[in-house]
Amino acid sequence: MSRRPGPAGAAATLDATPEAAVAAQVRCTLETVFEAVAETRADTAALLTRVAAQGRRPASVDLAALRPGLHLRLARQELVSGVGFVAAPGLLGDVPAWLEWWQTSSEGEVRPLLLDLDPLRSAYSDYTHWDWFALPRDTGQRAVAGPYVDYLCSDEYSLTLSAPVHLEGRFVGVAAADVYLRHFEAAVVPLLQLLPGAAHLVNARGRVAASADPAHLAGSLTKGPDFGAALARARPARLDGMRLVPCDGVPLVLVVLDG
Incomplete structure (x- = not known):
């Protein structure tokens, strides 16, 4: 997308x-x-419920x-630069896998993502190992x-936010949205720069999502504490010269080094 959001609330x-x-x-x-x-999750669950009420399996056309x-x-x-539903393999009756995914081009045009998901030809046919799919599937929780580098959709450095979709308690896929990293950084790095100590944001895997600390660059992996456990605790903690502050329901941890 061509718009660049500013750091809302930075002066608050x-x-x-x-x-x-x-x-x-x-x-x-x-x-x-x-x-x-x-x-997207609500729309997808409602759609699949209607199809199930007809006594048939859903198809990609649905x-x-x-x-x-x-x-x-x-x-x-x-x-949001891309958004959609990614079906669990085997959900649809006519294809083995499917992404109902739409994205905005650099010119502002809304267009579909068209992928060859044939397992005999495509390197992208199995997307189930990607964190944006595996984490919601395995934990039942939202994920960042x-x-x-999003080779699947945009070839841009991106974050993907996702959540599981269930039908009668069964996992059927994920609803997700992409955010270009440059847009996310424009929104949050000025906030990190307000803090007295070097600060960065990490996800549950310890990957740096944004940073105002030259020692922890965006995209790098941070060694140290169990950030998944820090998210589960849902309260600030001090550990090894760092202050860990979960972002209150969003699966990111703010890490601030003691000055």
Whole structure:
């Protein structure tokens, strides 16, 4: 997308601790993207429920009903560069795998992602090992994957936010949205720079999502504490000269080094 969102709330009064205030701002920034994910999940679950009520398996053509909502989310959410539903293998009756995925080009055009998912020809036929698919499937929770070079969709350095979709308690795929890293950094790095110590954001895997610390570059892996456990604790902690502050429901941890 051509728009570059600014650091909403960067000049806001910092209540509680500065770290807690910055973590709250990061949460607000990503919750706008997770809203798009939640809407896609709800639309997909409702669609699959209607198909099941007809006594048949869904097919890829059924997922076309999701497109008006996906297009609306691309137009409405500044941070969202791609959005859609990724089916669990075997869900659909006519194809082994499917991405009902739409994205915005650099010229602002909304277009579908067209992939060859034939397992005999395509390197992308098995997407189930990617964190944006595996984490929601395995944990039942929302996930932030990356940043990584998104060869599947845009060839851009991106984050993918995702959530599991269930039908009668059965996992059927993920709803997800992409955010270009440059847009995310424009929104959150100025917030990190407000803090007195070097600061960066990591996901549950310890991968740096954004950073104002030259020792921890975006996309690198951070060694040290169990960030998944820090997210599960859902409260700030000090460990080995670092302050760990979960971003209150969004699966990122703010890491601030003691000055």
